[in-house]
Amino acid sequence: MLETIHLTKSYNGSKALEDLSMKINPGEIFCLLGANGAGKTTTINLLLNFIPPTSGTATINGIDVTQRPLETKKYLAYIPEQVMLYKNLSGLENLEYFTALSGAKYQRTELLCFLSEAGLPPEAAEKRVGTYSKGMRQKVGIAIAIAKSARVLLLDEPTSGLDPKAANEFSELLKKMRDSGSAILMATHDLFRAKETGTRVGIMKHGRMVAEMRTEEIGHTDLERIYLQHMHD
């Protein structure tokens, strides 16, 4: 569903991402771990075609992201650390706008349905986003992904700064989307959540993927130990 082949990005000779090859299938959650500057966000920016790769390719649903960027975006949804919405519009209006931009058209009741599916309290839907908490914005982001029926989710530290309950709700939603067949790439610092929700984890350092493993094969403590080992080297 999502694939990178020898994907490399350098800025003035220094490599932000080096030779990344990975594949995420439908029904998988792949968690990218690593310190700040390890190349996690660079990977997501490349997949969104916000920056051009230095070499290598990235495909979504088999389509090259640099060749046909608009087509690949039909299949994906992007949820950054802060889902950025228009403050003067309500959550419902934001959802309506973003789904309209993606080419879909829904009735008001359907849109409200997506928002409640994403866990937004019904009375909040009509309020201006300027009054929303961070967790509520993330839920609108999820609702956009649901409305698009995104096959690929690109998440950049989506739960950092969320309180444990909100983070837990978010993870539950991710699992639901995974079960309905989405391929999910999530950059995160949260080892616990990576082990809990992820099907696979990859550890990145200085732009390289230094380790990759299946979460079912390791325990919490193992993951932490392996992670710290890599960070120390």
Add this chain to the structure above:
Amino acid sequence: MVTTIARKEMTEMVRDGRFRWTAGIVLALLAGAVLMGWQNYREVSAQHETAQRVTREHWLGQGTKNPHSAAHYGVYAFKPKLPLSLVDQGVDPWVGVSAWLEAHKQNEFKYRPAQDATALQRFGELTGATVLQVLIPLLIVLLTFSAFSGEREQGTLRQVLSVGARKSDLAAGKALGIGGALGTLLIPAIMLGVLALSLASDNGALFASVPRMALMALTYLLYFGALTAVALGVSAFVRSSRLALVTLLGFWIFNSLIAPRAVADIAKAAYPTPSAFDFSKRLDAALQEGADTRNRQLREGLLKKYNVDRVEALPVSFSGVSLQAGEEHGNEVFDRFYSGLWNTFHQQEQVHLYSSVAAPLLAVRSLSMGLAGTDFAQHAHFATAAEEYRRAIQRELNSEITANAAKVTGAYVRGRDLWERIPEFSYEAPGTQWVLARQWPALMLLTLWTALAVLFASVATRTLRTE
């Protein structure tokens, strides 16, 4: 897609208190300008009507006198104001709208409000044209500077592009949204303007103004389109909203404040106009030059022609012939001097026109005045017609003197029957085609500006970065 984006942009703007306040102020100023223009138009038109009637009554009722005294008594001629002049007064306040027509002189124009106004009034006069040419562009800058840079700074640009929105659609939608927001201001103002026009003029004049109104609307549409495109392009191109605002305000100051003054100075330096004092001194000298010789030659020629030895024996009145000869010499001098002066003004206007390559306002100003019937070319057209009329009066009166004055002994006087033979002054303002024939370079330059601005905006949008 584009309309969805436009609708969202408008919703955001309308909900933004800053937009509501600014728009309210601009709308109030625009409405005020239209109302003031309407009042001014009504007043001046009424004054003209009365003055035109009174000048005729005075002419006819001036009693029994020598025709040459009547020629000195003189008449006024008034330049009719077009309904659209309530939007743009153009050069009227400076050059005047009435001419005093009398013997021997091509007079300067009268009724120049700028002459009586204080310096403050001269710069502060609020007209529809000022609002449209200066304030609306400022509003466009304020509405547009953060269109892309603001979304980039807030992170919404990444979100929007991640769902697969096309950059060109975004730009078109934003332009349309700003257009819609301006429309909420301009459409009521235009309706008010048309209402004022219809109240101020009869239906015939209003109907005749339709092509001019359409062209004026096109002019301002192109102007606002160009400015919106420039502002969108800058917003997409530069790094931050602050830089976009500074750049665009710089452009606005250059376009609406610096360029008009600077170009006026450049035009004056390149094609200097004589001072009024100097001009009239040289004119008087040219009129007087060789007067005695001319008079002697005229006398000798006439005596020879009629084969008599003294003026009193002539079958025609020598004073009539000599007056007309004086007029004709004067006319030659006036033609030379005024065509030189007007040529200089025309050259200055050309400097303004071609400077609009740097500042589109200059092309807009020229078009706007031209279509309102208040530019210098239409002033000159009227002045020429008034002068023709003056010359016709002098010819008629002098030929009466020439033919009949010699037959009477004592003073030669005439009455109402002769005054009535002088027709009333009637003047038809040039049509739209006449205006277009002179203004098409301005229209071309403005269109070119708009096309280049749109091209710049589309290139800047295509290379739009997310951070």
